[in-house]
Amino acid sequence: MWLYQRYPFYWRLILFFRKQKFINVVSLATLEVSGGMMAGQVGLTDFFEQFLGKQPLFINKKVMQANYIPDIIPHRKAQIELLASILAPALRREKPSNLFIYGKTGTGKTLSVRYVLQMLEQTARQKGTPLKTVYVNCKLKKIADTEYRIMTELARAMGRDVPTTGLPTDEVYNVFLSAVDEQEQIVILVLDEIDRLVAKAGDEILYNLTRINSELKHAQLSIVGISNDVRFIENVDPRVKSSLGEEEAIFPPYNAAELKDILEKRALIAFRPGSLGEGVLEKCAAFAAREHGDARRALELLRVAGEVAERENNDIVKEEHIDKAEEKVERDRVLEIVALQPKQSQAVLHATLVLLSGTKKKIETGEVFEKYKEICAQIGLAVLTQRRISDLIAELDMLGLINAKVLSKGRYGRTREIYLSIPDDLVEKLRLKLKEELG
């Protein structure tokens, strides 16, 4: 109510937009003048007109998006050639070896595999070779849940309709098998982020899939597994390890110079010529190479920097826009990490945030445990022991979501002193995210 008394209409409009971070101070000033003269809505029309009158920074923004497959893939020649040579026997109707691909995040694994599959399919089509490729990303929420759901998804990817629940898993498995075996053909099944599948449903399913060829009469199946968890293959059933890892391909991280090259080639198509300021590509590349050379991060930084510059009415992306983009990307990453945590960890984090939402800046494990139990009761989650909760708190600390310092309490044992390590405005977003995740 105070807002209505203190500010005239056009200022309220401005405040609203500032809150939404839609427009910056420069355009706000224009809006204020025209808003003052001609009533609020006309001001907005002017604003949109002005927006459309400006030269856009992006001329083909989709080139900067993650799922875009560029024509040229620099610095992955050796890996692409290796994948192509492993999969090429499919063109002679011979079963390619199973293949396991690993490398850290953003090293071009998914892109390279999709590119090679595309080219392979194209050649097979031209030559009339019966080849089918199936790509499944196991990270997608709807998939990597239970063996049943994974098999359902695989059967669907082979064009068969399977009910979401109700059939015995064996039967869904048979539906998949018969779809693969319906004709003489080579089927290449790509399981991307395969570690997620095993984490949620165990490695039994992989064991069954790698043994499927003995049951096929007409077709042959090859499996390509992709993971950014280097330890994954060491921890699976040794029989799966030897079968899936018949061939291996490693994707090393890019260095800063390679990242710059990658950015440059994509930016050339995505941005209006002359719209990238000096040092911008170098800075994005250097930022993205800091932990390990991650092309996704480099591209995201440049895209977001472009969006920030556009919103600030700049016709050139400058180095300062990258600093702002870095901050935003970092925030989004925190939210993504939280969404990927198991429910128990999310409940512990939620308890911590609730306790630290007021004036309290520090809490201890025991308090978190009490709050956590309340939350579990509310959402129907099984309560773990305080010892386990203490471990989860340590994990959240490792992820950088909270700070947890071990305190010795002499003969009363040990506890952890917990405080927040993320900025206040992000805490609010995190709280909303957790609410959504925990239902």
Ligand SMILES: Nc1ncnc2c1ncn2[C@@H]1O[C@H](COP(=O)(O)OP(=O)(O)OP(=O)(O)O)[C@@H](O)[C@H]1O
């Ligand atoms: N050599 C390259 N040239 C052009 N773009 C690239 C290159 N390598 C990666 N990219 C781009 O970087 C982003 C990340 O690549 P990709 O998805 O292939 O990574 P990944 O290794 O599969 O990572 P993750 O393990 O996280 O799934 C994508 O947008 C992709 O198009």
Ligand SMILES: [Mg+2]
């Ligand atoms: Mg990938």
